[in-house]
Amino acid sequence: MPEWYTPSVYIEAARNVLGIIDTDPASSEIAQKTVKAETFYTVDDNGLDQKWLGNVWMNPPYTSGLIDQFIDKLKKHVVGDDVFAAIVLVNNATETKWFQSLASMSSAICFPASRIRFLNQEGEPGSPLQGQAIAYIGPDSEEFKMEFSKFGFCMESAQ
Secondary structure, three states: OOOOEOOHHHHHHHHHHHOOOOEEOOOOOOOHHHHOOOEEOOOOOOHHHOOOOEEEEEOOOOOOOHHHHHHHHHHHHHHOOOEEEEEEEEEOOOOOHHHHHHHHHOOEEEEEOOOOOOEOOOOOEOOOOOOEEEEEEOOOHHHHHHHHOOOEEEEEOOO
16 A cells, blocks of 8 residues: 655644644554654554654554544543643545544644645645544634634634
8 A cells, every 4th residue: 555645744744733643543663754753663563552742643554444443542541641732634534533533632623725735755745635633632723823823714614
């Protein structure tokens, strides 16, 4: 299965909000050239079996069933106070149970004005089939909105 990597502008925006990326639970050696997380887990490490701490950047696998598990694990770490803040990049599948769960724990969400063109291993952009959403969980939703509004519409949770 081919891997796709998040363009650096989104990673830099996440770093500007989080300060440091402590954990990237769904990553690869190639992705870490951009993400530069203190701790990251590859498919071989199985991030679902690992502890997530601090500030988390996550672009989880979008496979049905697997993405649900990553969102559920994030929620457990947020509730357990292991994760201080998180930024999660996902497809904007707003009707799914996992998206509703992610949105319900988010303090702000950004809906990019255009589809994110993820990069292949050669650094060439792909042609995404649907749009994305970027969720923020943490205490600084104003900073998130200021930073991510350059990509599209951002809103704060009503909770």
